[in-house]
Amino acid sequence: MERNMAxxxxxxxxxxxxxxxxxxEIFAMMVGMFVQDVDRNCETLATxxxxxxxxxxxxxxxxxxxxxxxxxxxxxxxxxxxVEQLARDGHVADQAEAVAGLQQRLxxxxxxxxxx
Numbered sequence: 001m002e003r004n005m006a007x008x009x010x011x012x013x014x015x016x017x018x019x020x021x022x023x024x025e026i027f028a029m030m031v032g033m034f035v036q037d038v039d040r041n042c043e044t045l046a047t048x049x050x051x052x053x054x055x056x057x058x059x060x061x062x063x064x065x066x067x068x069x070x071x072x073x074x075x076x077x078x079x080x081x082x083v084e085q086l087a088r089d090g091h092v093a094d095q096a097e098a099v100a101g102l103q104q105r106l107x108x109x110x111x112x113x114x115x116x
Contacts, residue, residue, distance in 0.1 A: 049095060057095070
């Protein structure tokens, strides 16, 4: 199974706003919540991985998948989906690289959102 999120994240604000009915206030609120929660999301992924907690890793990967999809990051959402499925099947220890990739992606998107 190839894993690759080498494609840089590009914010398509117009697409997201279109899905939100053009509501800039909701968009700003979503951006603020994402940026505020990124460290907690990364920490939860790391803790679940370190403790071998498949249920928590599955749950957080599912949350991250939704967050990434919200900002139209198909590559990141697909990777989170793989982590989620593997955790559902009890695979945790072999996901260090994938979890690190998700953490990096979350931080990358937070940086883009903070700058834009």
